[in-house]
Amino acid sequence: MKSRSAETILDESYLETRAKLLEVAAILDRIDRANGEGGRLPGDAAKRREQLTQAINILLTDSADRAEQIQQLFSREYDPDWRATFGLLPEHASNSAPQSRES
Amino acid sequence: MDFIDPHLHMVSRTTDDYETLARMGCVAISEPAFWAGFDRGSADGFRDYFEQLTAVEPKRAAQFGIQHHCWLCINAKEAENVSLSREVIAMIPEFLDRPGVLGIGEIGLNKNTKNEATVFLEHLDLAIEHDQLILIHTPHLEDKYQGTRMILDMLCDDSRINPDRVLVDHVEEHTIGEVLDRGFWAGMTLYPVTKCTPDRAADMIERFGGERLLANSAGDWGVSKPTAVPDLIYQMRRRGCDESLIRRVVHDNPSEFFAKSGKFAAPVR
Numbered sequence: 052m053k054s055r056s057a058e059t060i061l062d063e064s065y066l067e068t069r070a071k072l073l074e075v076a077a078i079l080d081r082i083d084r085a086n087g088e089g090g091r092l093p094g095d096a097a098k099r100r101e102q103l104t105q106a107i108n109i110l111l112t113d114s115a116d117r118a119e120q121i122q123q124l125f126s127r128e129y130d131p132d133w134r135a136t137f138g139l140l141p142e143h144a145s146n147s148a149p150q151s152r153e154s
Numbered sequence: 155m156d157f158i159d160p161h162l163h164m165v166s167r168t169t170d171d172y173e174t175l176a177r178m179g180c181v182a183i184s185e186p187a188f189w190a191g192f193d194r195g196s197a198d199g200f201r202d203y204f205e206q207l208t209a210v211e212p213k214r215a216a217q218f219g220i221q222h223h224c225w226l227c228i229n230a231k232e233a234e235n236v237s238l239s240r241e242v243i244a245m246i247p248e249f250l251d252r253p254g255v256l257g258i259g260e261i262g263l264n265k266n267t268k269n270e271a272t273v274f275l276e277h278l279d280l281a282i283e284h285d286q287l288i289l290i291h292t293p294h295l296e297d298k299y300q301g302t303r304m305i306l307d308m309l310c311d312d313s314r315i316n317p318d319r320v321l322v323d324h325v326e327e328h329t330i331g332e333v334l335d336r337g338f339w340a341g342m343t344l345y346p347v348t349k350c351t352p353d354r355a356a357d358m359i360e361r362f363g364g365e366r367l368l369a370n371s372a373g374d375w376g377v378s379k380p381t382a383v384p385d386l387i388y389q390m391r392r393r394g395c396d397e398s399l400i401r402r403v404v405h406d407n408p409s410e411f412f413a414k415s416g417k418f419a420a421p422v423r
């Protein structure tokens with residue numbers, strides 16, 4: 052695949068990214084305004100607000116897979132023993148044990 | 155460019171959409187059986203739906219020179235009702251020999267429950283018993299990662315399943331790697347809000363290459379865009395991607411995968 056230079060990509064997406072950042076900033080301002088000074092979000096909402104902060108922190112890192120990390124942040128956890136928990140252990144088992152696959 | 159949309163719910167779309175798709179180069183569509191927006195009251199409701207998928211839609215598509223194919227199952231949402239699911243699964247073989255049927259799908263998980271997993275496993279038995287291809291729906295948003303891992307467990311724990319005959323759909327950045335690594339085909343769904351944009355899909359193609367990768371609109375009765383695949387073609391061209399890579403993802407890969415059913419040949423102009 053012919054790849055564009057980093058400079059070209061930045062040029063092409065600069066205004067779009069600026070607009071998206073402004074959108075996020077305005078949403079956070081809106082939440083704060085509605086909450087009033089020193090106001091606290093109730094339990095579940097506070098957790099979700101904290102998740103947004105964590106996502107923003109991921110953006111500040113230098114890693115190569117920020118999109119994947121943000122996806123993981125907003126994902127429910129996977130339990131490798133779920134089949135035992137559900138009582139649905141394999142009938143036509145293949146050679147590899149399911150537990151061994153979790154990295 | 156000629157393209158195939160491998161996941162498009164045309165029963166929910168207008169005839170005008172068929173015409174627009176044809177104008178944009180769509181040569182074939184595959185339509186998985188899915189949730190109608192309400193829970194159906196009986197297995198007969200599904201019988202009528204399968205009739206629509208296998209008899210009515212192919213005729214509607216043919217008016218515009220588009221091939222229409224389909225997949226049959228009870229979707230993951232209604233699979234929460236295990237007894238209804240068993241009735242529907244028992245009826246599906248009546249339809250499997252119809253010309254447009256490519257396999258069993260879109261089966262999968264929705265909220266990752268025990269009932270959904272039970273019905274998923276019974277669909278796998280059905281597919282294996284009748285030597286059918288499988289198309290898989292992975293859940294959305296916070297349920298996607300967990301649900302995809304559970305689905306991959308069920309597929310990989312079953313020695314009868316050949317990954318080369320299974321397409322795992324709605325992959326995103328956190329699920330695509332594992333699906334491809336284990337030898338399955340992967341579908342990226344381009345959707346306005348909850349799924350993946352053409353730009354992010356193009357990123358995944360850049361990162362993973364074009365092998366066993368497909369793109370679809372999953373257009374349905376909700377906010378969606380049936381012409382999303384041409385959006386991806388446009389985006390890839392803007393990036394300077396090779397035409398051969400674009401064609402591979404939007405045409406050759408779906409053709410190759412569908413042909414494994416023995417019932418698909420890509421239209422020749």
Ligand SMILES: [Zn+2]
Binds near residue numbers: 372
């Ligand atoms: Zn669908």
